[in-house]
Amino acid sequence: MSIHAVEKNMSLDNVIIEYRNRPDGSESKLNTYSDGWKVLITIARLFRSYRPLGYFSLISGFLMLLSLIFLPRL
DSSP states (O other): OHHHHHHTTOOOOOOOOOOOOOOTTOOOOOOHHHHHHHHHHHHHHHHHHHOHHHHHHHHHHHHHHHHHHTOOOO
């Protein structure tokens, strides 16, 4: 949401909230790896949408480096 707000020149506000401890016997529904993977994919999609030149330049740079690594030595 922050990326969309900055792109549309909207003002942002910081709202302070109070946290409390999790009730006894309750369990977190978060999964570190699958949720982290979803966040990384979302960041990549936003990067591709908002900065396509940078996104595809990174991919082409990586592929060029990979091709240089596997280049047959003459």
